[in-house]
Amino acid sequence: MLLIAAALLTASMHSFGVVEAPAAPAPAPVAIVHTASRVLEDPSVTQTRSIGVEIDPAAVAHATGIEFLDDLGSMPTADLRRVAVDPAVVDTVQDDPPTARQVATWWAGLGDDEHQVLETLAPQVVGNLEGVPYAVRDRANRITLTAALADPATPSAETAMLGQVRRSLESGPGDPRRSLVTLDTRGAGRAAIAIGDLGTAADVTVVVPGMFFTVTGQMRDFTDTANDLATEQATLAPLAVPGHGHGVAVVAWMGYRTPDLSNILSLSLAKTGAERLERAVTGLREVRGTEQPRLNVVAHSYGSTTALIALASGRMHADSLTVLGSPGSSVRTASQLAVTPGEVFVGGAHSDPIAGSGYFGTDPGSASFGSTLLDLAGSADVSTAGDVLRRPSGHNDYLKPGTASLHDVALIAVGRGDLVREQLRRGEGTGGGGVPGTPDMYLVRPQDIQQRD
Incomplete structure (x- = not known):
């Protein structure tokens, strides 16, 4: 009976009513020292945004919860651009993200310049974190959508999916x-x-x-x-x-x-x-x-x-x-x-x-x-x-x-x-x-x- 119903459903279904950078060897841990938070004119220029810690970009994918967020917020922009499209990082955001409360508190504690850097260089992350304001998520996800559709290396099946979106x-x-x-x-x-x-x-x-x-x-x-x-x-x-x-x-x-x-x-x-x-x-x-x-x-x-x-x-x-x-x-x-x-x-x-x-x-x-x-x-x-x-x-x-x-x-x-x-x-x-x-x-x-x- 269920398979018959499934066939009926299939027949009537329509009636219901970031470009990834080329892979590169993981760099050595980056020493981070305190500087004032700001966005440079050229976002590809490395910028430090944290206090007295060392961040290994390759370790971000294995971080969870607030540690994951802090690592992202502390990472130089040149590393952030690459890490944000790492499959393991994307998996964390989609499948095992920090709590919405952790995200909301973290986001509120960042400055406008840091918001801009993260939204622009890590849209696949920012666009899918519950607790980030919806207008920000919309802009970030549209960046991901537009970049993927414009990338000739995007697989045809993904292009079809994104075209539908x-x-x-x-x-x-x-x-x-x-x-x-x-x-x-x-x-x-x-x-x-x-x-x-x-x-x-x-x-x-x-x-x-x-x-x-x-x-x-x-x-x-x-x-x-x-x-x-x-x-x-x-x-x-x-x-x-x-x-x-x-x-x-x-x-x-x-x-x-x-x-x-x-x-x-x-x-x-x-x-x-x-x-x-x-x-x-x-x-x-x-x-x-x-x-x-x-x-x-x-x-x-x-x-x-x-x-x-x-x-x-x-x-x-x-x-x-x-x-x-x-x-x-x-x-x-x-x-x-x-x-x-x-x-x-x-x-x-x-x-x-x-x-x-x-x-x-x-x-x-x-x-x-x-x-x-x-x-x-x-x-x-x-x-x-x-x-x-x-x-x-x-x-x-x-x-x-x-x-x-x-x-x-x-x-x-x-x-x-x-x-x-x-x-x-x-x-x-x-x-x-x-x-x-x-x-x-x-x-x-x-x-x-x-x-x-």
């Missing part, structure tokens, strides 16, 4: 600016693109994709989907709770490797993805400081398994979680999730073979889980002057414009999950008793007539 950063007339907040060019790649300003938005939504999504194949479509959600949220902003603040940001977070047919039955990618998602959210929390946004996680398919694991880890929390077309997870009840009580929502569309299946454990839409099931049948919506909303169909239709599911996800993301729970527009009786109308039997799936625990 570049196209994903193109916004339409009137749309919010897009920021490249994560870029991993290794292997199949990883990326995250923000619609809107992550540094100021009152409502931030992170969208987590499911199986078969790759940067090369789906990043542009996925980013456009995030833009559609941001547009819907902006439309519903007048309904948001007064006094909360203004501004919407949505992150198309392809920050983990999703499964393909070779590993579709494995949970290892979900567990790794959960750790990466935890770091991303912790980074947002650290950057925002005392001005915390309402954080919403929207997760589709295998991405819901990833998000559920992350939110049950005790290392991240969210104001709301919405899972769509979920194959389940090891989490048994909503009370295990670090989510505001009553703010876990589950959507399953007509003819979606994955929703409610419980392939990877407990179905979050089961009666015992404690979530709110979304009514996605579609009809007129009184909250937006009677706009007609259609029901989503299949596994990849949830966040398409005009669907009841996109509308509900946007309502939840602006803090109006109460409107979804009250079912103001679909299927309720009019006599004040709140008795649902007759169910549409065309919407019934096999798992709907079986116990979902």
Whole structure:
């Protein structure tokens, strides 16, 4: 059954809605003495920026945590340019980075000139450190992107991936600016693109994709989907709770490797993805400081398994979680999730073979889980002057414009999950008793007539 579902998903996937210097022998340790921090006109000129320590550039790749950061901040510029593209250093940044708090404290302790040197000469590092301001990360990652695309030595597969990222950063007339907040060019790649300003938005939504999504194949479509959600949220902003603040940001977070047919039955990618998602959210929390946004996680398919694991880890929390077309997870009840009580929502569309299946454990839409099931049948919506909303169909239709599911996800993301729970527009009786109308039997799936625990 799972392989059949996988084939269906593959067929419908598109509907969901620094140049490296030549290698050189490692130099002897460089003696560093104190001088005033400054940037020279020629950034290739060696400059010292620390006090009475010795830094071996080759040892940076083996440093961790704050030691790793201090080494980078103390390194002469000529060495920094080379070390920053060392594969082992890149691996540390991407896979075992310092904590967001360590990064934020380190970055705040540097001067503007040091910021400029690091951003210009070590963009692959700076662009992917959680805790660095998002505007800085965007500039750094765009440096990496532009340099790699202009380098004739870049492998064709990587060029294709980066071309997709570049196209994903193109916004339409009137749309919010897009920021490249994560870029991993290794292997199949990883990326995250923000619609809107992550540094100021009152409502931030992170969208987590499911199986078969790759940067090369789906990043542009996925980013456009995030833009559609941001547009819907902006439309519903007048309904948001007064006094909360203004501004919407949505992150198309392809920050983990999703499964393909070779590993579709494995949970290892979900567990790794959960750790990466935890770091991303912790980074947002650290950057925002005392001005915390309402954080919403929207997760589709295998991405819901990833998000559920992350939110049950005790290392991240969210104001709301919405899972769509979920194959389940090891989490048994909503009370295990670090989510505001009553703010876990589950959507399953007509003819979606994955929703409610419980392939990877407990179905979050089961009666015992404690979530709110979304009514996605579609009809007129009184909250937006009677706009007609259609029901989503299949596994990849949830966040398409005009669907009841996109509308509900946007309502939840602006803090109006109460409107979804009250079912103001679909299927309720009019006599004040709140008795649902007759169910549409065309919407019934096999798992709907079986116990979902």
